[in-house]
Amino acid sequence: MKLLALTGRMLRPLCAMALAWFATAASAGGGLQVVTEELPPYNMTQGGRITGMSTEVVQAVLKEADLQASIHSMPWARAYDTALNGENVLIYSITRTPQRETLFKWVGIVAPTRWYLFGRPGVGASIRSLDDARKFQIATVNEDAGEQYLVSKGFAVGKNLQSSNKYEFNYEKLKLGRVDLWIANELNALYLMRQAGDDPERQFVRVLELPDLASDGGLHLAASRKTPDATVERLRKALETVRHNGSYEAIRRHWQ
Known part of the structure; x- marks a missing residue:
């Protein structure tokens, strides 16, 4: 009995140490x-x-x-x-x-990253500031930084923003003329254009850079x-x- 009691007293701190170790591991990752x-x-x-x-x-x-x-x-x-x-x-x-x-x-x-409003040649040529873009239909992605940014500047989904859940949908909208502009990350936009067999430098225009969205x-x-x-x-x-x-x-x- 004494041996069992002693063993139990020795195991308790070991168990406590093991539990502490597992807790630390869990909190770390x-x-x-x-x-x-x-x-x-x-x-x-x-x-x-x-x-x-x-x-x-x-x-x-x-x-x-x-x-x-x-x-x-x-x-x-x-x-x-x-x-x-x-x-x-x-x-x-x-x-x-x-x-x-x-x-x-x-x-x-x-x-x-760099962010732009993209458009087709001849569309949005008069845009010099974000305010100039308010009269155009702009493709956005639901809750992404571009959409959140435009909403914070007074644009509205269903009014001058057309929201979807996939970036390629927005590119198709722009390409087919269903929207006037597309707010997009530059590398993502260029990738989708090239994947579709299009020449970004000939078929599309960086209408307006949005440095606020890539300040860092x-x-x-x-x-x-x-x-x-x-x-x-x-x-x-x-x-x-x-x-x-x-x-x-x-x-x-x-x-x-």
């Missing part, structure tokens, strides 16, 4: 999930797997941080809501805007507010390493 959308060439599904410029950077960051996480592609509004309300959720490629600043914990830039020049990896600070800091350090050891630049050159 347990149950971590990553959400994204179809935004080629940044994030896209090819041959049943998610790839793209931002995806490769995020995968390199997770590997450097020694964190395991599954990546799920879904419509942007769903991905955004998942990251907005979930626990231990990462989201990319997300634009960092004043409207979103306090809604997420920001890890850092995973890809370059990049698309980000961000975490939900319910992600532990320790996990976010671990990811920030990993991203810094990836950017300094040449991995980020090699991935960028491959995709641009």
Whole structure:
């Protein structure tokens, strides 16, 4: 009996230490999930797997941080809501805007970006400012940074904004003349145009650059507010390493 009692007293602190270790591991990366959308060439599904410029950077960051996480592609509004309300959720490629600043914990830039209003030649030639664009129909994606930005400037879905859930739908609308303009990330727009066999420099025009949407020049990896600070800091350090050891630049050159 004495031996059993002694053994029990010895096991209790060991069990407590084990529980503490598992709790730390869980807070550092347990149950971590990553959400994204179809935004080629940044994030896209090819041959049943998610790839793209931002995806490769995020995968390199997770590997450097020694964190395991599954990546799920879904419509942007769903991905955004998942990251907005979930626990231990990462989201990319997300634009960092004043409207979103306090809604997420920001890890850092995973890809370059520039935003424009695109149009067909001869359409929107008189546009010199965003106010000039109010009389035109503009294609947007539901809850993406472009749509949120235009709404914050007084544009309205159903009035001068036509919202959809896929970027390629908006390109088709522009190409077929169903909208006058398309607000888009430059690399995504050029990729979709070329994939369709079109020449972006001859068939489409960058009507107006929107520097407010790319004030820091990049698309980000961000975490939900319910992600532990320790996990976010671990990811920030990993991203810094990836950017300094040449991995980020090699991935960028491959995709641009």
